Each structure stands twice: as C-alpha cells, then as structure tokens.
Amino acid sequence: MRIDVVTIFPSYLQPLREALLGRAIDRGLLEVAVHDLRDWTHDVHQAVDDSPYGGGPGMVMRPQVWGEALDDVLATPDLPARLVVPTPAGRPFTQATAHAWAAEERLVFACGRYEGIDERVLLDARARGITVDEVSIGDYVLVGGEVAVLVMVEAVARLLPGVLGNPRSAAEDSFSDGLLEGPSYTRPEVWRELAVPDVLRGGNHAAIARWRRDRALERTRDRRPDLLDALGPDALDAADRAA
Numbered sequence: 001m002r003i004d005v006v007t008i009f010p011s012y013l014q015p016l017r018e019a020l021l022g023r024a025i026d027r028g029l030l031e032v033a034v035h036d037l038r039d040w041t042h043d044v045h046q047a048v049d050d051s052p053y054g055g056g057p058g059m060v061m062r063p064q065v066w067g068e069a070l071d072d073v074l075a076t077p078d079l080p081a082r083l084v085v086p087t088p089a090g091r092p093f094t095q096a097t098a099h100a101w102a103a104e105e106r107l108v109f110a111c112g113r114y115e116g117i118d119e120r121v122l123l124d125a126r127a128r129g130i131t132v133d134e135v136s137i138g139d140y141v142l143v144g145g146e147v148a149v150l151v152m153v154e155a156v157a158r159l160l161p162g163v164l165g166n167p168r169s170a171a172e173d174s175f176s177d178g179l180l181e182g183p184s185y186t187r188p189e190v191w192r193e194l195a196v197p198d199v200l201r202g203g204n205h206a207a208i209a210r211w212r213r214d215r216a217l218e219r220t221r222d223r224r225p226d227l228l229d230a231l232g233p234d235a236l237d238a239a240d241r242a243a
C-alpha cells in the first residue's frame with residue numbers, strides 16, 4: 001500500500017516511521033510519502049490560509065494551493081487513489097473503515113488546519129472522479145488533521161498482511177466480533193495480593209473461551225451498550241444471553 005500525506009507540518013507524521021509501522025515501511029509492506037503543502041505556494045509568505053467568506057472566527061485554507069498540491073499528488077491514473085480528509089464533520093472512522101481501506105492500493109490524506117479546507121477543493125476532486133472520504137475519528141475537536149491521520153494509518157496498516165507479528169491479533173481484536181475485549185493477564189500469578197482468575201490458569205480451553213466471552217459481553221454491556229444493540233439478533237447465542 002502506498003500512502004501520501006499532504007500537510008503544513010510534515011514532522012507531525014514522523015511517528016509513522018517508528019516501531020512497528022517503521023519496520024513495515026523498512027520491509028516494503030507499506031510506502032509512506034509526506035508532502036509539505038507549502039511547496040505548492042508561490043508567494044514569499046507561502047500563504048496557505050485566508051479569511052472566511054461570510055465572516056466568523058479563524059481562517060480557511062486556500063483552494064489554489066490545495067488544488068495544485070492534489071493535482072500533483074493524485075496524478076497517478078495507473079494507481080487509483082482514495083482521498084481521505086479528516087474533519088470533525090466527517091463520517092465516523094470505524095474498524096470497518098480500516099478493513100475496507102486496507103484493501104486499497106493507495107490512500108492520499110489531506111491534513112487541514114485552521115477551520116478547515118475550502119469546500120471547493122473537495123468538490124473539484126469529486127468532479128474529477130476522485131473518491132473523497134471526509135472522516136471523523138471521534139466526537140471531539142482537534143486542531144488539525146495530522147493526529148487523525150496517525151490514528152487512521154496505524155489502524156489500517158496493522159491489518160496489512162505481514163505487519164503484525166501475530167495475524168491472529170488483528171483477526172481477534174476488539175470489534176472484530178462486535179464486542180469489546182475483556183481483561184488480560186500475564187505473570188506473576190499474584191501481584192499486590194491480586195490473583196489471576198483461576199479459570200485462566202487451568203487447561204480447560206472451552207471454559208477459558210466461555211469466560212473470555214462472558215467478560216467481553218459484560219464489559220460491552222457496561223461500557224458500549226450501543227455495540228450490543230448494533231449486533232444482529234443471531235449474534236448472541238443462549239449462553240451469551242445467560243451471561
């Protein structure tokens with residue numbers, strides 16, 4: 001997968017080159033190119049923003065600069081790209097989104113700042129046949145799109161073959177069965193007088209699976225009842241309902 005990121009703060013994306021994702025890049029499982037939006041300005045001040053029509057607080061990012069940048073970055077007809085624009089006003093980015101995007105050959109992320117990007121940039125891209133996804137990573141307000149891109153790239157990249165050491169992790173992680181993950185434990189058996197649940201130390205794999213499912217259901221009911229409502233009627237069996 002090829003990922004391009006356009007931003008006025010390229011160094012914000014440096015964490016993508018660390019640790020697991022950095023190793024995936026070194027191994028060629030992922031290609032990440034970060035572009036400085038100011039490279040497409042032509043004035044001495046390298047202006048990327050201007051006052052909003054209609055008044056109001058803050059500034060809006062200028063369409064000319066973004067238009068030229070995306071013309072260049074998206075100019076790969078042989079590699080169809082999806083343009084992703086983080087915004088508080090976007091559709092929710094979910095694990096399902098991450099799975100869908102993991103199948104893409106190329107993702108281009110446009111990181112806005114200030115109050116966002118002039119709407120005509122997105123209209124123009126769509127008019128030219130580019131798929132444009134405006135996405136939110138949660139109901140809270142950030143200062144720019146870069147942190148959202150870090151979140152989304154990590155969520156997508158970990159699903160790519162070979163990136164995670166243990167592929168079962170991605171297959172079995174939270175949300176893969178629609179439930180939250182239950183509690184995890186490791187050595188020592190007792191820590192500060194707190195013991196690991198007996199069932200996990202026995203060898204009964206059926207009992208362990210049941211216990212883990214029960215804890216996941218319990219946690220989901222307590223913290224995210226909306227996820228339970230979203231599960232289909234057949235998602236929970238009798239044992240689940242008894243849990």
Ligand SMILES: Nc1cc(-c2ccc3ccn(Cc4ccccc4)c3c2)n[nH]1
Nearest residue numbers: 086087088112113137138140142144145
């Ligand atoms: N889930 C999520 C995404 C964002 C986000 C993404 C990109 C940008 C670009 C500028 N801002 C600041 C902004 C504040 C308020 C209204 C509009 C824009 C951004 C915020 N916040 N929260």
